[in-house]
Amino acid sequence: MTFHVYNSLTRSKAPFSTIEDGVVRMYNCGPTVYGRPHIGNYRSFLFADILRRWLEYLGYEVRQVMNITDVGHLTDDTEADSSGEDKVEARARAEKKDPFEITREYTAMFLEDMAALGVKEPMARPKATEYIDEMVEMVEALIEKGHAYRVGENVYFDVTSFPEYGRLSGNRVDDLEAGKRVEVNEEKRHPADFALWKSDAAHLMKWDTVFGADGFPGWHIECSAMAKALLGERVDIHTGGEDNVFPHHECEIAQSACANGVPLAEVWMHAKFLQVDGGKMSKSLGNVYTLPDVVGRGFEPRHLRFALVRGHYRTQINFTWAIMDEIRARLENLDEIAVLLHRILDGGAAAADGAGRETLTAAIDGFEAGMNDDLNMPVALAALEGLRKPLLDGTLGADVARDAMAWLERANSVLGFIETGAQSADAEVEALIEARTAAKAAKDWAAADAARDALTALGIEIQDTPEGVVWRRR
Numbered sequence: 001m002t003f004h005v006y007n008s009l010t011r012s013k014a015p016f017s018t019i020e021d022g023v024v025r026m027y028n029c030g031p032t033v034y035g036r037p038h039i040g041n042y043r044s045f046l047f048a049d050i051l052r053r054w055l056e057y058l059g060y061e062v063r064q065v066m067n068i069t070d071v072g073h074l075t076d077d078t079e080a081d082s083s084g085e086d087k088v089e090a091r092a093r094a095e096k097k098d099p100f101e102i103t104r105e106y107t108a109m110f111l112e113d114m115a116a117l118g119v120k121e122p123m124a125r126p127k128a129t130e131y132i133d134e135m136v137e138m139v140e141a142l143i144e145k146g147h148a149y150r151v152g153e154n155v156y157f158d159v160t161s162f163p164e165y166g167r168l169s170g171n172r173v174d175d176l177e178a179g180k181r182v183e184v185n186e187e188k189r190h191p192a193d194f195a196l197w198k199s200d201a202a203h204l205m206k207w208d209t210v211f212g213a214d215g216f217p218g219w220h221i222e223c224s225a226m227a228k229a230l231l232g233e234r235v236d237i238h239t240g241g242e243d244n245v246f247p248h249h250e251c252e253i254a255q256s257a258c259a260n261g262v263p264l265a266e267v268w269m270h271a272k273f274l275q276v277d278g279g280k281m282s283k284s285l286g287n288v289y290t291l292p293d294v295v296g297r298g299f300e301p302r303h304l305r306f307a308l309v310r311g312h313y314r315t316q317i318n319f320t321w322a323i324m325d326e327i328r329a330r331l332e333n334l335d336e337i338a339v340l341l342h343r344i345l346d347g348g349a350a351a352a353d354g355a356g357r358e359t360l361t362a363a364i365d366g367f368e369a370g371m372n373d374d375l376n377m378p379v380a381l382a383a384l385e386g387l388r389k390p391l392l393d394g395t396l397g398a399d400v401a402r403d404a405m406a407w408l409e410r411a412n413s414v415l416g417f418i419e420t421g422a423q424s425a426d427a428e429v430e431a432l433i434e435a436r437t438a439a440k441a442a443k444d445w446a447a448a449d450a451a452r453d454a455l456t457a458l459g460i461e462i463q464d465t466p467e468g469v470v471w472r473r474r
């Protein structure tokens, strides 16, 4: 069975194919760094990580980009043309700090959490503030092509110039006009038009550009410009949380298609919200949990990883502390599969060679069929969990156990939450290379040198090339 994915844009499931053979270009909407992300935010990021790992399991080279929004995301983000305060600046004012200091601090916390949750480093983590020129260029192209217009130092996208506006979310321009989801703004030609560039002398993070001296980008144009700069005009997959569908992705689709003349993404995928205690998490209920809260209750980050990816990404899942206790027990059972396999491989009792071959094949087939069906994790996990009973019953041969162990490592290269007890040497090398790349990107030269020294100690020679880091054993 080939990989089938559900496309939010066509509202249907179809076989996955790529623009370029063997290569997947994937853009994931990342966090707005104005506070420590809560566990609900991580559901969407972990979904992107599992998707990337599954594509790699299938043999694709994945060029993954996950941005960091460090400017321009306003507080009232249910409107296409958000109003209110910039989320980063609001926090900077509350904490009486410089906004750049705020984004640095919360970016560091985000990256720390992502590493603890076992998320693989993407090819790039662009920060919006580092792509201002590309955004301006795209806005200028939209004006030139008649899809955007200037009013003083503000620039708006003309939604009537793109008949497909509303296709992803199902919001029709006329309904938007009639409803209350658009801001009353005399400057705009149509109430549903949204800002590409805003001007505000009081804004703390602002840039002097062709549009004026005190401008900053709209949130939506950021992702369109960063996707183009790093992945090109067309990507295979674009992901986000369900809250990104409207307005963020609807606006991205319009801007990119109009500026580039081609659709931005072939497939749009959205992860559902996480429920906490059976409902929406809220400050008043005191259940807006973060990873440190979960660890503070005695759980490991991998327990949370399992909890957040165990359901199908398009279904509601719930988080409670009682569920976390169940998660811990269930993960112990998965770890036990590895323990039982190691016992056989270390010379323990086993059935005759060849025994249990069909059991293993059924587990592998079931896992792959589940994952290939739009990442149906419950089906995939049930197939994997099916290996435990035959192991407890002692019905696997030693040769089958060896193959089972090799495959379990492979399955865990996707899942990333089982303790298989034998981290492969390659995985260790890759992890160190990723750590060095991340440290270099953060200009943390001491950490980058430390990672390089650790690699040297393992007898690994590395070489930086335009295509990335290449390594070999000495």
Ligand SMILES: [Zn+2]
Residues within 6 Å of the ligand: 028, 029, 030, 223, 248
């Ligand atoms: Zn985005």
